[in-house]
Amino acid sequence: MTTTAAQHPHGPADPGNGSVTAAQLRAIVSEVSDRYMERPGVVQTLVAAMLAGQHSLLLGPPGTAKSELARDLTGRITGARMWEILLSAYSDPKRMFGPIDVAALMQGTYTQVFEGRATQADIAFIDEIFKCGPGALNELLGLLNERLYHPENGGAPIECPLLTAITASNELPSGEESAAIYDRLLVRIRVDYLADLSNFARLLRSTSAPAATAPTTVALADLQTAIRTHVPGIAVPDPIVDAVCTLRTALRRIGIIASDRRWRQAMRLLQALAFLEGRSSVEVNDLQILTHVLWDAPEEQPAVEREVLQLIxxxxxxxxxxxxxxxxxxxxxxxxxxxxxxxxxxxxxxxxxxxxxxxxxxxxxxxxxxxxxxxxxxxxxxxxxxxxxxxxxxxxxxxxxxxxxxxx
Structure with missing residues (x-):
């Protein structure tokens, strides 16, 4: 497990309608996409999930820069408390959410130290998430679902400030326990090795590329305002609702059924994408992002993609x-x-x-x-x-x- 120390809090630089924040985020998408070839849609979708206050999954084989991309992206949020962990079947919940305060225990008080742990993180990156063991499963679900942690001493649940978690895995969940976590990851993005030979050659040359200019960043306070105020204020016109209803019917017809909860969360994702693009309302083209939301098994994704594109x-x-x-x-x-x-x-x-x-x-x-x-x-x-x-x-x-x- 690794953690990143919190930077000094930054006040909001965009107290208006969020246009500055959206522009900063678009610049971040552009810069990160330039660095990680064949990933522009991946980066944009991750940022939209962040703005929707939802969690995402990067699914792909080892060596596809999943972890590096996630760190690069989340590291551009100034003032955010970051938390990162590589899970295994033996990950101890106390190491994740707060170890026992030994000094307090010596004096007869059973408490935990939460500093630098998931309980105080604004942004999280969880690698190999489906390797989570039974001991940590319920606590991790509580963090992702309700943003709550139930302390070891049985006290009142602790509210966690988590805005979003980017998770990664080389494989899909294999059991019911890890499937419960999979269900809570709204956005599921498949990544693979570079396909274009020219991009592969560019990757090889990048080891000697000159240092890039200072990266664009966005303040945590501005991101929080966007998530809580600006994104929910994006209009969803009736034709968009009608199109989503049509899509749901088409997918059910071919046996692809998403829960009502997932559909409802998907609407916030559409609002987030519209905000990111600098618009005040959702447009039909935004529905394309749903190709990362409405499938469970990878073999379902092409069918979802076809139905979405047929519609839009x-x-x-x-x-x-x-x-x-x-x-x-x-x-x-x-x-x-x-x-x-x-x-x-x-x-x-x-x-x-x-x-x-x-x-x-x-x-x-x-x-x-x-x-x-x-x-x-x-x-x-x-x-x-x-x-x-x-x-x-x-x-x-x-x-x-x-x-x-x-x-x-």
């Missing part, structure tokens, strides 16, 4: 169909591993290259159509990035080209 952006929905073809080609490329170079090259020249270039042309058309219609282009851009990554793999692995020469 038919252009992006078509792009998902193109993505299926791109992924199919990637599977074929993997299956050709170990085959003769001539056979692999023939497949690349006569099949893969043509399909990938045609998909790229259609994606560009969809991108322009989506822009003209005033719809979000984020999903189409991400799908084209995946297409370019697969095309680069084909050029390198099937045709032996130098990765630095690829402009797919």
């Amino acid at each position: 952006n038919p252009h992006a929905h078509e792009a998902l169909t193109l993505l299926d073809g791109v992924i199919a080609l990637e599977v074929e490329l993997d299956a050709l591993a170990g085959k003769a170079r001539e056979e692999v090259a023939d497949w690349a020249i006569n099949e893969a290259n043509g399909k990938l270039r045609k998909a790229g042309q259609r994606l560009e058309e969809l991108l322009q159509q989506s822009k003209a219609a005033g719809r979000s282009t984020t999903q189409i851009t991400q799908i084209d990035a995946k297409r370019r990554a697969v095309h680069a793999r084909v050029m390198v692995e099937a045709l032996g080209m130098d990765a630095s020469m690829i402009t797919a």
Whole structure:
């Protein structure tokens, strides 16, 4: 377990309508996204969850910068008391929430020392959260759910100032106990290794990159005001409520059912995203963030994504169909591993290259159509990035080209 000492409290720098705070947070999203390639949607969603006062999960294999990203992001909140822990089945609740005060115990008083522990944290990062043992489970649930800790001496529950927790895991929960924690994490974001070869090359070069300029920060007091006042004040027009009802019906039709609590919390997440974008009301494009909210098993996420995009952006929905073809080609490329170079090259020249270039042309058309219609282009851009990554793999692995020469 590690903790970060509290910085001196900072007074609010944005006492008005929150526009300065929102601008600072957008700058933070931009800076962190530039540092962690192929993660712009991840960073934006984490910040929106923070503004909604909700907890999030980064789910992915080891070595995908989950912990580093979380520390970088949370470290930009000045004046916040940070708490971080790497959980295991043997994590002692007292070490998490406050060890026994030995000096007081010597005098016959049983109390705990809460300084620097979860009980006094404004922001938390909890790594390997599903490895939480039975001894700590109930207390951790109390912290995440009610922001309460029940002290060892049986006294009155302690109110904890926790605004949000970012959690991380390499795997999904395997038992009912850890599933209870999983259910309390509103936002679930899947992260993977870098797909684009050019981004991978950039990652390798980043070890010698010059030092960045001073990072943008936001004061804890301003973040608290945004969470408690500005975000709840964002309007949710009736057409948005109607769209969410339609989405719920569509998902139930295919067997994906979220609880009423999760839907209600999702509305606050939509408000948070609108505030982050500098708007006074939720727009239909904001519903895209729900692709990180409404699934339980990872195999449900593509279906959720399709239903959301069908509702908010038919252009992006078509792009998902193109993505299926791109992924199919990637599977074929993997299956050709170990085959003769001539056979692999023939497949690349006569099949893969043509399909990938045609998909790229259609994606560009969809991108322009989506822009003209005033719809979000984020999903189409991400799908084209995946297409370019697969095309680069084909050029390198099937045709032996130098990765630095690829402009797919």
